[in-house]
Amino acid sequence: MKPRALVVGGGLHGACAAMHLASSGFDVTVIEKQYAGRHASGVNAGGVRRLGRHPAEIPLAVAALERWQRLEALIGDNGGFHACGQIKVAENVDEMTALEARAAQVRELGFDHEILLSRAELRRRVPAIASHCVGALACDGDGAADPYRTLTAWRRRSQRKGARWLEGVRVTNIETIRSEGWRLWTDHSDFRCLEGDWLINCAGGWAGELSQWLGERVELEPRALMMTITERISPFLVPVIGAAGRALSFKQRENGTVMIGGGLFGSIDTDGESSKVNFRRLAKNIESALALFPFMRETKIIRNWTGIEGVTIDGLPVLGNSARYDRLIHSFGYSAHGFQLSAITGEIVRDLACEREPKLPITPFAIQRFDTPRSTARAGHAT
Amino acid sequence: MRTIPLAIIGAGPAGMAAAATAARYGLKPVLFDEQPAPGGQIYRALESTPLRRPELLGEDYWHGKSLVQALRDGAIDYRPGHTVWQLNRDGEVGLLAGDRAELIRAERIVLATGAQERPFPIPGWTLPGVMGAGAAQVLLKTSGVAAQAPLVLAGSGPLLYLVAAQYSRAGAAVAAILETTPRENFRHAAGHIGGAVKGWRYLRKGLSLLKELKRAGIRHEHQVTELHAEGNGRLQHVRWRTAARPDVWQQCDATTLLLHHGVVPNVQMTRALGGEHDWSEAQLCWCPRRDSLGRSDIEGFFIAGDGGGIGGAKSAALQGELAALAALASLDLLDDVALHRETAPRHRALASELAIRPFLDALYRPGDRWRRPADEVIVCRCEEVSAGEVRRVAKLGCSGPNQMKSFTRCGMGPCQGRLCGLTVSEILAEETGQSIEQTGYYRLRPPFKPITLGQMASAADGTDYGQRQQQGSTAVVTEKASS
Numbered sequence: 054m055k056p057r058a059l060v061v062g063g064g065l066h067g068a069c070a071a072m073h074l075a076s077s078g079f080d081v082t083v084i085e086k087q088y089a090g091r092h093a094s095g096v097n098a099g100g101v102r103r104l105g106r107h108p109a110e111i112p113l114a115v116a117a118l119e120r121w122q123r124l125e126a127l128i129g130d131n132g133g134f135h136a137c138g139q140i141k142v143a144e145n146v147d148e149m150t151a152l153e154a155r156a157a158q159v160r161e162l163g164f165d166h167e168i169l170l171s172r173a174e175l176r177r178r179v180p181a182i183a184s185h186c187v188g189a190l191a192c193d194g195d196g197a198a199d200p201y202r203t204l205t206a207w208r209r210r211s212q213r214k215g216a217r218w219l220e221g222v223r224v225t226n227i228e229t230i231r232s233e234g235w236r237l238w239t240d241h242s243d244f245r246c247l248e249g250d251w252l253i254n255c256a257g258g259w260a261g262e263l264s265q266w267l268g269e270r271v272e273l274e275p276r277a278l279m280m281t282i283t284e285r286i287s288p289f290l291v292p293v294i295g296a297a298g299r300a301l302s303f304k305q306r307e308n309g310t311v312m313i314g315g316g317l318f319g320s321i322d323t324d325g326e327s328s329k330v331n332f333r334r335l336a337k338n339i340e341s342a343l344a345l346f347p348f349m350r351e352t353k354i355i356r357n358w359t360g361i362e363g364v365t366i367d368g369l370p371v372l373g374n375s376a377r378y379d380r381l382i383h384s385f386g387y388s389a390h391g392f393q394l395s396a397i398t399g400e401i402v403r404d405l406a407c408e409r410e411p412k413l414p415i416t417p418f419a420i421q422r423f424d425t426p427r428s429t430a431r432a433g434h435a436t
Numbered sequence: 437m438r439t440i441p442l443a444i445i446g447a448g449p450a451g452m453a454a455a456a457t458a459a460r461y462g463l464k465p466v467l468f469d470e471q472p473a474p475g476g477q478i479y480r481a482l483e484s485t486p487l488r489r490p491e492l493l494g495e496d497y498w499h500g501k502s503l504v505q506a507l508r509d510g511a512i513d514y515r516p517g518h519t520v521w522q523l524n525r526d527g528e529v530g531l532l533a534g535d536r537a538e539l540i541r542a543e544r545i546v547l548a549t550g551a552q553e554r555p556f557p558i559p560g561w562t563l564p565g566v567m568g569a570g571a572a573q574v575l576l577k578t579s580g581v582a583a584q585a586p587l588v589l590a591g592s593g594p595l596l597y598l599v600a601a602q603y604s605r606a607g608a609a610v611a612a613i614l615e616t617t618p619r620e621n622f623r624h625a626a627g628h629i630g631g632a633v634k635g636w637r638y639l640r641k642g643l644s645l646l647k648e649l650k651r652a653g654i655r656h657e658h659q660v661t662e663l664h665a666e667g668n669g670r671l672q673h674v675r676w677r678t679a680a681r682p683d684v685w686q687q688c689d690a691t692t693l694l695l696h697h698g699v700v701p702n703v704q705m706t707r708a709l710g711g712e713h714d715w716s717e718a719q720l721c722w723c724p725r726r727d728s729l730g731r732s733d734i735e736g737f738f739i740a741g742d743g744g745g746i747g748g749a750k751s752a753a754l755q756g757e758l759a760a761l762a763a764l765a766s767l768d769l770l771d772d773v774a775l776h777r778e779t780a781p782r783h784r785a786l787a788s789e790l791a792i793r794p795f796l797d798a799l800y801r802p803g804d805r806w807r808r809p810a811d812e813v814i815v816c817r818c819e820e821v822s823a824g825e826v827r828r829v830a831k832l833g834c835s836g837p838n839q840m841k842s843f844t845r846c847g848m849g850p851c852q853g854r855l856c857g858l859t860v861s862e863i864l865a866e867e868t869g870q871s872i873e874q875t876g877y878y879r880l881r882p883p884f885k886p887i888t889l890g891q892m893a894s895a896a897d898g899t900d901y902g903q904r905q906q907q908g909s910t911a912v913v914t915e916k917a918s919s
Binding site: 332333337339343 | 522524525528530537539710836839842848849850852881882883886887888889890892893894895896
């Protein structure tokens with residue numbers, strides 16, 4: 054009999070895990086309480102970025118980009134990925150010095166994907182940038198993709214490989230079956246009880262709650278990322294722009310609209326299932342965008358929205374085996390920068406479920422790191 | 437953030453009446469309105485219209501005069517030119533006046549945001565020269581400018597006749613009225629004749645309008661079953677077929693085509709607030725849930741007027757008064773005895789005002805073919821998504837309008853789904869076999885009205901120090917989100 058995997062969470066990481074597990078002979082069921090990509094997976098800003106990654110994430114991000122480059126061959130659709138590059142702008146000499154230090158650090162780790170841009174080179178690549186900007190750090194193979202399209206492609210391919218997707222089904226309780234497997238209880242009358250050999254926690258903003266049920270300590274909060282999209286304007290920008298000293302992600306999409314994000318958080322409604330924009334914070338985010346692209350003052354905002362994401366206290370994901378149970382794998386807490394990594398994390402989950410050593414280093418993402426509460430202040434996570 | 441006790445949004449009959457009622461009890465309400473002058477759509481430009489001959493716009497129009505005058509006596513803090521672009525359950529109101537955006541808080545909020553025209557998708561409705569009859573009426577009221585003749589009006593409902601009459605009185609050449617009311621509506625409406633008799637004044641008005649149009653010699657086609665707007669780059673002619681002559685395409689030249697299938701509540705704000713909405717099968721629209729005093733299911737929010745269900749200007753004013761009384765009571769400015777004393781006569785008056793509604797709703801109910809158009813018809817004008825595309829995606833397993841957005845971008849343009857929301861929900865419900873309640877509606881995203889980046893940034897000035905700290909710059913080498 055095929056080993057049965059229950060994947061909780063129909064987001065990007067769940068879909069990618071489902072695809073790889075189903076391809077490797079697992080009988081996969083994905084359980085999603087709303088619909089695939091309802092939260093951060095469906096509505097994030099779509100950055101495909103190695104630039105500025107935490108050192109522990111760099112090997113994964115590099116491997117993930119290689120998957121992005123052949124996504125079409127992998128899952129039948131390229132997810133709208135285009136390698137337009139990513140650029141992080143320095144607005145003063147201090148910021149430039151910090152970027153130089155960063156570039157040196159990455160080189161020392163043995164990677165060469167981050168390169169420094171002079172003021173002139175920055176202006177050549179981004180003619181619309183404000184004149185005070187002094188230089189930048191860039192990653193040429195990086196780019197952007199369409200989150201919902203990507204998610205749909207992973208989901209479809211997983212279904213073709215036999216994965217079953219249950220949407221609108223919420224897990225309400227988890228039991229172990231004689232440490233041999235798992236029994237999930239749900240709120241749906243057709244699927245009251247689901248059993249499996251493996252449990253994969255890809256529950257994003259709700260993964261902390263799930264871990265808590267299982268008695269696994271993790272410091273994760275659901276946060277609502279805010280996004281802005283403008284009306285269509287004439288093409289003026291190719292790469293995705295970030296800023297060394299600001300919380301900002303800025304890009305013009307192919308249809309001419311400009312997407313402004315930057316890991317700023319709105320607020321989550323009391324029901325926990327929806328979230329809203331905090332306009333005071335958003336206004337600061339827009340100020341940041343205008344500081345870099347002052348010509349956009351008259352451009353109209355068409356829509357603001359939020360998507361819920363699980364953010365860990367150290368800003369690093371939880372990816373690896375459970376500390377307490379056999380046949381429980383975690384893949385969550387990507388802390389607002391998991392879109393790019395979603396192209397690789399499913400392979401790691403599959404390796405773990407096949408009881409193979411993953412080819413990439415995942416020790417820094419072990420859930421055990423939360424065993425001893427930290428006294429340090431919240432640091433390093435996405436801002 | 438500045439906090440005010442009572443904010444009223446919208447200065448149509450409901451909002452003006454709510455403001456006057458609150459002021460009568462010594463509370464100075466703040467009345468925000470997008471327009472430069474009070475009156476809403478129905479009493480639009482009442483103080484300034486260049487069409488001073490009372491008979492031109494009709495006596496009903498001038499009814500609004502006393503409501504408008506009440507705004508001018510200082511007891512009401514009336515803020516014209518204030519667009520509400522954001523609203524949340526905590527009572528936070530995002531305002532835009534000129535180039536300044538501002539966030540304030542209100543303890544109680546009366547939403548009097550009125551109605552909008554029902555989407556009326558036909559082949560060619562996106563051509564320049566095709567517009568809503570309501571929009572054309574606004575043009576006439578505000579600037580005295582008639583839409584370009586020759587003019588064709590198509591659809592059904594009292595407003596269609598009224599606009600035709602107003603344009604005709606203003607001297608515009610009305611080439612034809614193409615009435616889409618299906619024959620069976622007359623039979624269904626007959627079942628509600630009792631209410632119509634109670635509302636005989638409305639009936640008489642309707643009949644006299646029809647008589648006036650006939651006297652003016654305007655061509656009036658009945659039971660139109662198909663309608664196309666056509667032209668090269670802009671509207672040049674209108675083609676149609678009728679039930680009487682189903683094999684014959686008839687045609688007439690037109691520079692302007694005014695479409696009208698009645699009005700539906702403008703639910704942008706109540707939707708964005710996440711309140712419950714019920715589908716009205718009688719009016720074929722979503723109505724935010726409210727009780728007889730206009731209290732919504734969101735604490736502190738009241739709904740008055742056509743924004744809660746279509747009842748017309750007079751019932752809107754009564755509902756505005758009721759909502760204000762409920763708001764006053766919730767602020768302990770009115771005790772239960774006084775509340776009952778004040779509301780009872782208004783409830784009676786409202787019941788009598790609304791008596792004719794079931795008759796009108798049945799008579800002017802747009803036929804299925806107009807609400808769920810053929811595959812080639814554009815449904816979402818902003819993103820150019822056709823009815824066929826919506827049906828195709830529904831077959832792929834898309835069950836709701838929000839997923840539809842992700843599949844097709846339908847409803848994601850600048851109009852925020854105002855012009856396609858009803859159509860998409862109805863088509864999806866039909867395709868999936870779900871009820872329209874199960875199908876649902878778009879999750880509405882702020883801003884309700886487009887606001888520029890510069891204007892939005894101006895709202896940051898009020899930020900306090902704590903918030904600045906919270907999202908100040910971070911060290912360069914640490915992780916930064918951009919995915």
